[in-house]
Amino acid sequence: xxxxxxxxxxxxxxxxxxxxxxxxxxxxxxxxxxxxxxxxxxxxxxxxxxxxxxxxxxxxxxxxxxxxxxxxxxxxxxxxxxxxxxxxxxxxxxxxxxxxxxxxxxxxxxxxxxxxxxxxxxxxxxxxxxxxxxxxxxxxxxxxxxxxxxxxxxxxxxxxxxxxxxxxxxxxxxxxxxxxxxxxxxxx
Ligand SMILES: [Fe+2]
Ligand SMILES: [Fe+2]
Numbered sequence: 772x773x774x775x776x777x778x779x780x781x782x783x784x785x786x787x788x789x790x791x792x793x794x795x796x797x798x799x800x801x802x803x804x805x806x807x808x809x810x811x812x813x814x815x816x817x818x819x820x821x822x823x824x825x826x827x828x829x830x831x832x833x834x835x836x837x838x839x840x841x842x843x844x845x846x847x848x849x850x851x852x853x854x855x856x857x858x859x860x861x862x863x864x865x866x867x868x869x870x871x872x873x874x875x876x877x878x879x880x881x882x883x884x885x886x887x888x889x890x891x892x893x894x895x896x897x898x899x900x901x902x903x904x905x906x907x908x909x910x911x912x913x914x915x916x917x918x919x920x921x922x923x924x925x926x927x928x929x930x931x932x933x934x935x936x937x938x939x940x941x942x943x944x945x946x947x948x949x950x951x952x953x954x955x956x957x958x959x
């Protein structure tokens with residue numbers, strides 16, 4: 772088991788998500804300028820957002836971290852937890868739109884190009900500020916209110932989520948983020 776604290780685990784995942792979101796901005800730009808990109812890259816990005824960012828990362832936050840904070844008296848509505856949950860919801864809707872549009876675009880429906888671009892850009896607009904709020908507001912507060920026992924329990928719960936997603940799958944998506952960054956570097 773990792774010796775990282777729960778917020779260190781989530782911060783590390785934020786750095787991975789940022790890589791993919793950065794790649795999304797570049798892909799949206801290329802798609803707009805050149806009209807096409809590798810469909811597999813779009814599929815990989817959508818799959819990353821569904822499985823790694825939402826199922827695994829948001830799962831750790833929504834199913835375990837936020838309720839643990841609420842048990843310590845942090846309000847579940849309003850700022851910060853309620854606002855972060857709303858952003859997860861908005862992100863989920865954008866990812867659903869992206870996934871559907873990518874499938875239709877891949878199937879030859881050129882009219883979906885704009886939807887692919889706008890949903891990628893919607894995610895690019897949403898995530899950096901969301902991650903900032905968690906890294907600089909939520910996590911420092913969480914580290915103050917959660918006892919060592921609470922943190923140990925959260926770590927176990929996080930492990931269970933990774934097992935349910937599949938360790939291989941989790942690692943594969945982290946490698947995918949590195950590959951996307953490397954592919955962009957080689958283009959520029
Ligand atoms: Fe979040
Ligand atoms: Fe997060």
